[in-house]
Each structure stands twice: as structure tokens, then as C-alpha cells.
Amino acid sequence: FPLVWTALYADIAGTSASVIRSLEDDGHSEQARDYRRALGVNLALNAGWSVLFWRSRRLDIATAEAALLALSSADLVRRARAAGDGHAALLAPYAAWCGFATVLTAAIARHLDRLAIVDPRRAERVAKDKVDRQLLELVLRTRSVNEMAAKVSMTSSGVHKRLSRM
Numbered sequence: 001f002p003l004v005w006t007a008l009y010a011d012i013a014g015t016s017a018s019v020i021r022s023l024e025d026d027g028h029s030e031q032a033r034d035y036r037r038a039l040g041v042n043l044a045l046n047a048g049w050s051v052l053f054w055r056s057r058r059l060d061i062a063t064a065e066a067a068l069l070a071l072s073s074a075d076l077v078r079r080a081r082a083a084g085d086g087h088a089a090l091l092a093p094y095a096a097w098c099g100f101a102t103v104l105t106a107a108i109a110r111h112l113d114r115l116a117i118v119d120p121r122r123a124e125r126v127a128k129d130k131v132d133r134q135l136l137e138l139v140l141r142t143r144s145v146n147e148m149a150a151k152v153s154m155t156s157s158g159v160h161k162r163l164s165r166m
Contacts, residue, residue, distance in 0.1 A: 008093065011094060012089075012091070012094055016035070019032075035076075038075055038079055041072060059108060061132065063106045065103050066102040070098040076091055077091045149162070
């Protein structure tokens with residue numbers, strides 16, 4: 001993911017600068033201003049997804065936010081077309097990736113919801129023993145399977161197997 005996002009951010013920056021310059025050079029300053037605003041909203045949505053997904057662990061809201069990000073990205077492609085079809089084509093991979101991220105976020109949310117990890121009150125119903133409860137609590141507080149494994153004296157593959165059985 002870091003490689004993809006680095007390339008996408010470079011694409012967004014370069015293409016957006018070119019779109020704005022092209023629109024302004026062609027006397028479309030209002031469209032350039034509107035593009036800047038849409039880009040600002042898009043980047044705020046992009047940052048917001050990370051907070052909702054990684055920090056808040058609100059995957060249901062992160063999924064909805066990812067869908068808004070995908071729509072916002074498609075809107076940037078539409079707006080970029082005013083500066084030329086080439087600009088729109090350069091932003092299309094970003095919009096496609098945001099669509100993929102929406103589907104992936106929804107799939108992760110569904111999977112974790114099945115495990116009752118998203119709602120700790122439901123964790124008791126799926127946890128079969130003390131280790132299961134520990135793992136479910138750790139999933140809510142940690143980001144690394146290795147970290148979870150160390151805390152329950154288990155291998156990473158053991159953690160994966162245990163979580164997949166719940």
C-alpha cells in the first residue's frame with residue numbers, strides 16, 4: 001500500500017497543479033477555484049479515512065467515508081476533464097483505487113463484525129475462553145499481530161488461526 005499511495009499522491013499533486021494552471025491560463029479562474037475546493041475536500045476525506053479506520057476503529061463509518069472519498073475522487077476526474085482528457089486520464093487511477101479501498105474497507109468491516117471485534121459487548125458471545133477474550137481485547141487496542149502474539153505467548157500464525165476460528 002505505501003508504494004501505491006506514494007505514486008497516487010504524486011499523481012494527485014502533479015496532475016492537480018497542471019489542471020489548475022491550465023484552467024487559469026485558459027481564463028477559467030472560477031473552474032480553477034472550484035477544482036481547488038474539491039481537491040481540498042478530497043484530501044480531507046482521504047485523511048479522515050485513516051483516522052476513522054486506524055485510530056477510531058469505526059469501520060462502519062470508515063466504509064461510508066471511503067465511499068464519499070471514491071465519489072469525490074470521481075468528481076475530481078470529471079473536473080479535470082475541463083482542462084483536457086489527458087488530465088482526467090491521469091487522475092482515473094486514483095478514483096479507481098478509492099473505489100477499491102471502499103470495497104476493501106467494507107469487506108474488512110463485515111469480517112470483523114462477524115468476529116464481533118467491532119463491538120466489544122458482543123465479544124463475550126464469540127470468545128470461547130480466556131485467550132479468545134484476550135485476543136479480542138488486543139485487536140481493539142493493537143495494530144500488530146506480532147504484538148498480540150507476544151502478549152498472549154503465542155505465535156503469529158497461532159493468533160491468525162485462533163481469530164479465524166471465532
